Amino acid sequence: MPDRVRIFDTTLRDGEQTPGVSLTVEEKVEIAMKLDEFGVDTIEAGFPVASEGEFEAVKMIASEELEAEICGLARCVKGDIDAAIDADVDCVHVFIATSDIHLKYKLEMSREEALERAVEGVEYASDHGVTVEFSAEDATRTDWDYLLEVYKATVEAGADRVNVPDTVGVMTPPEMYRLTAEVVDAVNVPVSVHCHNDFGMAVANSLAAVEAGAEQVHVTVNGIGERAGNASLEQVVMALKALYDIELGVRTEMLVELSRLVERLTGVVVPPNTPIVGENAFAHESGIHSHGVIKKAETYEPIRPEDVGHKRRIVLGKHAGRHAIKKKLEEMRIEVTEEQLDEIVRRVKELGDKGKRVTEDDLEAIARDVVGEVPESEAAVKLEEIAVMTGNKFTPTASVRVYLDGEEHEAASTGVGPVDAAIRALRKAIEELGIDVELKEYRLEAITGGTDALAEVTVRLEDENGNVATARGAAEDIVMASVKAFVRGVNRLACRRGD
Structure with missing residues (x-):
């Protein structure tokens, strides 16, 4: 295993290919600056030839003089490579598909033609003095002998790094280990991996590749990307650091901050159970x-x-x-x-x-x-039972049964609403205590959202002597919260009077 692993972040390129995501130039620059502050080694800023805005974004990021290597994606086509170079990138990531299914149905070329195109693309980019990383797209579904031939030829042509993409996420960790080990043995340049998450194994496959000698991992913040996404930066980084004790040169304490920024700008919500950065992670x-x-x-x-x-x-x-x-x-x-x-x-x-x-x-x-409850031994009023009836064809009516100094009393009343009816019934029931209570203030607050929110009611009561008591009651039922607050306030007034 390598002593140090490079983190190649492709949030701004592959991550932006997430369905429904489209970042402005300013947003891409903001993310790039945060990635640089975090300490990634390479920022794949975009695909310069794709559009005028994409070119502008890559060029602007390259002009920021960041510590990270700035990379632009390019097919093995001179026009693509020229666009990346004109954007002033440090590195050009050239690629061509090598699997038979891609060669036959997408590129419509033979293996020999693809190999020739790969070599030409790498040579052209290398001649312009930039770092060149070569990817054999859909490498994991490519015939391995042919794949190794392509990698060897592109290294001879000037590739500084070669990348092994699991383009449709079909590898298992043991197979990813075996393939990566063969590539590492076949070339004398650093080997990189780019894993997709179609079967939920992008991170596991990336780690298996590192175990086999890969010195660089392609990742995206929050694992965003095409289809099911890419290997998650947060999970790869913390696994390498905490489980493998590998040097990375990143500021891990910024992971949540970085995750939240990308979540906000892309609109792709991070599920609460997401490892490392999810709301429930700790x-x-x-x-x-x-x-x-x-x-x-x-x-x-x-x-x-x-x-x-x-x-x-x-x-x-x-x-x-x-x-x-x-x-x-x-x-x-x-x-x-x-x-x-x-x-x-x-x-x-x-x-x-x-x-x-x-x-x-x-x-x-x-x-x-x-x-806030008055101790039961000191309570003058104890609520035993309350019933409320309301509806669009009924006048709200409430009946209560209370104990006043140990004696049972019942009362009923109507009101403009169920709370009003309940409070009126309580006032009737406590008349024998000799306390004339006036409700001076009533405040209701739903503590949390939803129809099942816990309701907290605050009341301010005043008796005929000017004594004031404030009390609270909390319950899922607004009527019960109101009744509890009222009874509690009455008991406080009774304690003050010595009743």
């Missing part, structure tokens, strides 16, 4: 996993999130454990008793069982709801 929900990570991150993390510019997240849901929830509450600086923690854990799991993802905002609302 997220933990399971109570066992969360507990382990809190105690020692390495228990469930093969690399540190900071090493790739990511952050660890403890996700709350039905699998969450006490340790994770307690840790989150400590981060929020919310102090709870063991009894309150038990109730918070119960409510979090209850929400998770309903298929809801519990966010930090949800947890904070639940915690405030639990912590």
Whole structure:
């Protein structure tokens, strides 16, 4: 295996061939500058002959005087090579298909003609003083004896590197290893690989090639590219660094930043379960996993999130454990008793069982709801039961059953809506406490999006003596959140009065 592997990034060329992606000149320059800051060895800036805009983008990137080698793609055609050279690139990546299926149906030429064209293209580019990388397109479906003949001839013609493209992603790692090893043995220049992800093995095949002696890997940010994409820069880089301990010369802490930039400019969304840079790459929900990570991150993390510019997240849901929830509450600086923690854990799991993802905002609302409760022994009002009926042909009606200082009381009322009806019924039911409560303020907030959002209601109540109490209630049901807030506020007023 090589001591150092070059990273050849083709996000701006093969990556832009992702269906639906088209970058402006300014966007391509922005990505190129970020790739250079990250530290890739080569930036394949585009296919200069493809269009006027493509030529302009490649030329502008080449003019930025970046540290990375700037490369332009070209067929083994003089016009293509001239366009790349006129764009002032450092390297010309010339290619021609070599598989029988491409020769017969696409190029309509013989093996001998393709070999001659390859040699001519490499010689022409080399004569202009640029670095030349040669690719035998669809190499992995090419007859191996003929493939090796092509590589040897192009190296003799002046190729500085040869590339082995798995153009339609049909290789398996053992076969990629074997083919790469044969190419490495056959030529005396660095061997590169370009793997596509049609069967999900682009990264694995790239690593197998490195094991066989390849000194350069073609990659794209977020693995974008034709069809199912290319080998992912993030995964290849971190596998080489963390698993193979190979020198790369890149700033891995910029990986997430680079990924987000390409995601934003291309519009190709990174799935949350994407390795290294996905939203869930360092997220933990399971109570066992969360507990382990809190105690020692390495228990469930093969690399540190900071090493790739990511952050660890403890996700709350039905699998969450006490340790994770307690840790989150400590981060929020919310102090709870063991009894309150038990109730918070119960409510979090209850929400998770309903298929809801519990966010930090949800947890904070639940915690405030639990912590804000008046101890049961001091509560003057205890809600036992509430029923609400509403509809387009019914006047909203609510009935409640409460305990006032241990005695059961019932009341019913109508209102302009279900919340109004419920609050009116409660006010009737607590009349015997001798507290005349007026609702001075009512505020409703949906903590998270969706129709199943956790609702948090804040009320401000005032009694006849001018005492004011603010209370909150949180529940998935808006009526229940409102009722809990109201009852809590009444209990606070009762405590202040000494009732």
